[in-house]
Amino acid sequence: MTNARVAIIGAGVGGLCLAQALRGAGADVAVYERDRGPDDRPQGYRLHIDPGGARALRDCLPGPLWEEFLANADPGGRAFGFLTEKMRRLFLMRTPQAPGPLDAHHSIGRVALRGVLLSGLSDVVRFGRTYERYTRGPGNAVTAHFADGTAETADIVVAADGGNSRVRRQYLPHARRIDTGIVTVAGRFPLAGGTSEPIAPLLRLGPNMIIPPRRYGMFTAPQSLGGPASLSGPSASSGLPEGAGTGTPGVRPGDAHDGARGAAGGYVMWVFGARRGRFPSGLPGMTGGELQETVARMIADWHPDLLRLVTASPRETVSLLPVRTSVPIAPWTPTNITLLGDAVHSMTPMRGVGANVALRDALLLSRALTRGGDPVEAVAEYEARMREYGFAAVRGSLRAARQFVEEDPLARARLKTLLRAARCFPALGRRALAS
Numbered sequence: 001m002t003n004a005r006v007a008i009i010g011a012g013v014g015g016l017c018l019a020q021a022l023r024g025a026g027a028d029v030a031v032y033e034r035d036r037g038p039d040d041r042p043q044g045y046r047l048h049i050d051p052g053g054a055r056a057l058r059d060c061l062p063g064p065l066w067e068e069f070l071a072n073a074d075p076g077g078r079a080f081g082f083l084t085e086k087m088r089r090l091f092l093m094r095t096p097q098a099p100g101p102l103d104a105h106h107s108i109g110r111v112a113l114r115g116v117l118l119s120g121l122s123d124v125v126r127f128g129r130t131y132e133r134y135t136r137g138p139g140n141a142v143t144a145h146f147a148d149g150t151a152e153t154a155d156i157v158v159a160a161d162g163g164n165s166r167v168r169r170q171y172l173p174h175a176r177r178i179d180t181g182i183v184t185v186a187g188r189f190p191l192a193g194g195t196s197e198p199i200a201p202l203l204r205l206g207p208n209m210i211i212p213p214r215r216y217g218m219f220t221a222p223q224s225l226g227g228p229a230s231l232s233g234p235s236a237s238s239g240l241p242e243g244a245g246t247g248t249p250g251v252r253p254g255d256a257h258d259g260a261r262g263a264a265g266g267y268v269m270w271v272f273g274a275r276r277g278r279f280p281s282g283l284p285g286m287t288g289g290e291l292q293e294t295v296a297r298m299i300a301d302w303h304p305d306l307l308r309l310v311t312a313s314p315r316e317t318v319s320l321l322p323v324r325t326s327v328p329i330a331p332w333t334p335t336n337i338t339l340l341g342d343a344v345h346s347m348t349p350m351r352g353v354g355a356n357v358a359l360r361d362a363l364l365l366s367r368a369l370t371r372g373g374d375p376v377e378a379v380a381e382y383e384a385r386m387r388e389y390g391f392a393a394v395r396g397s398l399r400a401a402r403q404f405v406e407e408d409p410l411a412r413a414r415l416k417t418l419l420r421a422a423r424c425f426p427a428l429g430r431r432a433l434a435s
Contacts, residue, residue: 003028004027004028004154004155004156004336004369004375005028005029005030005153005154005155005156006022006027006028006029006030006154006155006156006157006158006369007029007030007031007032007142007144007152007154007156007157007158008029008030008031008032008157008158008160009032009131009144009157009158009159009160009161009165009166009167010031010032010033010131010159010160010161010162010165010343011031011032011033011035011114011118011125011127011160012114012160012161012162012341012342012358013047013110013113013114013117013341013355013358013359014160014340014341014342014355014358014359014361014362015031015158015160015161015340015341015362016031016114016117016118016121016125017056017057017060017061017117017358017359017362017363018060018158018160018340018361018362018365018366019031019117019121019124019125020060020061020062020065020117020120020121021059021060021061021362021363021366021367021370022366022369022370023120023121023124024060024061024062025366025370027369027370029124030124030125030126030152030154031121031124031125031126032126032129032131032144032146032152033125033126033127033128033129034128034129034130034131035127035128036127036128037127037128038114038115038118038127040127046107046108046109046110046223047107047108047109047110047113047355048105048106048107048352048355048356049073049105049106049107049108049113049355049356049359050105050352050353050356051098051102051103051104051105052356052359052360053106053355053356053359053360054101054102054104054106055102055363056356056359056360056362056363057069057359058101058102059363060359060362060363060366061116061117062120065116065117065119065120068116068119069106069108069113069116070101070106072108072109072112072113072115072116073106073107073108073112073113074106074107074108075097075098075101075104075105075106079092079093079094079095079205079206080092080093080094080095080206080207080208080209081093081202081206081207081208081209082208082209082211082419083202083208083209083210083211084210084211084212084416085210085211085212085213085218085299085301085302085303085306086302086303087200087202087303087305087306089202090211090416090419090420091419091420091422091423092423093422107223128148129146129147129148129150130146130147130148131144131145131146131147131161131166131167132145132146132147132166133145133166133170134157134167134170134171134337137153140335140336141153141154141155142154142155142156142157142336142337144157155336155375156336156337156338156369156375156379157336157337157338158337158338158339158340158365159171159337159338159339159340159343159344160339160340160341160343160358161343162341162342162343162346163177163324163326163342163343163346164177165339165342165343165344167337167339167343168339168343168344171337171339172329172332172339172344174329175326175327175329175344176326176327177324177325177326177327177346178324178325178326178327179322179323179324180323180324180325180348180398180401180402181275181276181277182273182274182275182276182322182323182348182401182402182404182405183273183274183275183276183279183283183320183321183322183323184271184272184273184320184321184322184323185271185272185273185291185292185294185295185318185319185320185321186269186270186271186272186318186319186321187269187270187288187292187309187310187313187314187317187318187319188223188267188268188269188270188313188314188317189267189268189269189270189308189309189310189312189313190266190267190312190313190314191204191222191266191267191268192266199268199305199308199309200305203220203222203268203305203306203309204222204268205222206221206222207219207220207221207222208220208221210302210306211412211415211416211419212302212412213409213412213413214406214407214408214409214411214412215274215275215278215405215406215407216272216273216274216278216298216299216405217272217273217274217403217404217405217406218270218271218272218273218299218306219270219271219404220268220269220270220271220306220309221268221269222266222267222268222269223266223267223268223269267317268309270309270310270313271321272295272298272299272310273323273401273404273405274298274405275405275407278298278405279294279298280294283320284320286320287315288315288316288317288318288319289315289318291318291319291320292310292311292313292315292318295310296310296311323348323349323350323401324346324348325346325347325348325394325397325398325401326342326344326345326346326347326394328345328387328391328394328395331383331384331387332383334376334379334380334383335376335379336375336376336379338365338379338382338383340358340361340362340365340386341354341357341358341361341362342354342358344386344390345357345386345390345391345393345394346394347393347394347397347398348397348398348400348401349397350397350400350401350403350404351393351396351397351400353393353396353397354393354397357389357390357393360389361382361386361390364382364385364386365379365382365386368381368382369382403415
């Protein structure tokens, strides 16, 4: 076990998971978070936790908190549909029920997961501390400076402060995060008994990818505030949007969060995407109602139930979500500063893997740091592996985002042919969709 003092900048999913693992190993760790308290920003859709993410949580959390996670999460195993814009089924991908929680796909509210990860860390997490910059002192110690004029010195600093990481900007200024040119609009269609507009049962029963001839993409997923429905569907690599929220690149969905107006009793989340040039000018300044009307015009000739999802959603749940991604960079010389999650490999939400990759980072880094020995060597070991799978996920999610808004009608036609063929050969279809 290292005797180094570890400072984590940011109390998101990855940073808190790392803090839990280090605290459990007896490390001297502190987390610095700009939010004023644990309930400061309640927004965010439900997160998809795949088996890799589940195993990282199990290994990083004390036993009671792992059980609390399972109590708050819903196991997956439901079917995922691929439909045309006229609601004709192309393929239904079924995922068998997992034999145990470590092999399952879970759906959990971002707020609920953060609550689990904060448990027992009241003396570790310092809220209201907005990080500004770092300096180096004697012995290569790192001092983090905060907006309130305070400073904290640590032997190791971990940047877990998201896609707009201030640590990364200073430490790796060449590590860029770019706009993909893809824009999505998301909303929530309420499922409260007797109060919502009728829609087709298949839109209520499981997630679906809508595949029009070209240019656009749409994803729908039923969400129950206390029950089932995984935002990202049954597979972590199915080319599906991940839950948008405080940890997702470029996403600030306002009051579109668990418990928002129009969400009581559950809802169907919808995400419509296209390249920016397909939308009218003035998109960034539009209100929720204007965004809603814009999407409704763009899908006016789609199936009435898909149009109804958009037009019957409360306007305050409709948000603009620009899609951004990091640009993979060459290896850098390791030091006692390192990064995890979106702070280093920010990715598009289209494959639903961002949170899981951050959890994998937390597990890998905690194991390296608690093994003993030179902390910089531990960081080097972690970064060598993290760059490989982290930037692979970045590339895969960008490829999925581009497929989501495919402009080539021939490419879309080939995809639909593949999906129809997968009805006869499901295993082949699953492999193709995962590639």
